[in-house]
Amino acid sequence: MLIYCVEDNEDIRNTILYALKMAEYEGVGFPDGDEFFETMRDRKPDLILLDLMLPGQDGMSILQSLRSNPATQNIPVIITTAKNTEFDKVLGLDTGADDYLVKPFGMMELLSRIKAVLRRVSVPQVDLLTNGDIVMSLSRHSVKVSGRDVELTLKEFQLLRLFLENKERVYSRDQLMSLVWGEAYVGESRTVDVHIGTLRTKLGPSGDSIKTVRGVGYRMEADK
Secondary structure, eight states: OEEEEEOSOHHHHHHHHHHHHHTTOEEEEESSHHHHHHHHTTOOOSEEEEOSSOSSSOHHHHHHHHHHSTTTTTSOEEEEESOOOHHHHHHHHHHTOSEEEESSOOHHHHHHHHHHHHHHHHSOOOSEEEETTEEEETTTTEEEETTEEEOOOHHHHHHHHHHHHTTTOOEEHHHHIIIIIOTTOOOOTHHHHHHHHHHHHHHGGGGGGEEEETTTEEEEOOOO
């Protein structure tokens, strides 16, 4: 698995490359966009770690170039930067980044993010997710139960999608908070309980498939 790291700080770049090597990835580092694009012509990576504040062409411009080129538009990119405002994060993700990691970060967290992104992009995309009478269309962002349209909030939709994609898997409240609300979200686990309750209500009898696992969290029971 080949990973490119575009980072002008030599110490940070070498630390990341060492961590990649220890995790049995092949890592190649670049101090700027010029060397990066020159190498990209000969060999394309499986994933790119991209700093935003670079000499010459900045990271956001590099990301835009990658996403506008059919040959590179599907290569996953994780932004690694000290720019931590909500505006910068939204801009990076809207431009096409697959994840956004704010410095300083630990190498274990970086490797975890890399694994998550690679796992996500390797899964074939499906449109319809079903369980019993529940039918979710990802392309239409819609849910039907027994042919009836069900209006869900964004978080309810994301919760249901997670359960439909991982039937019988048990999730703790903390895991659901992290996966649906994000690791940076600061809130109480009661938020999960409230959303599960409203989701069950909206799904009607089909909501009974979302089971409470006492002392742990929740799981969706697969329809037999």
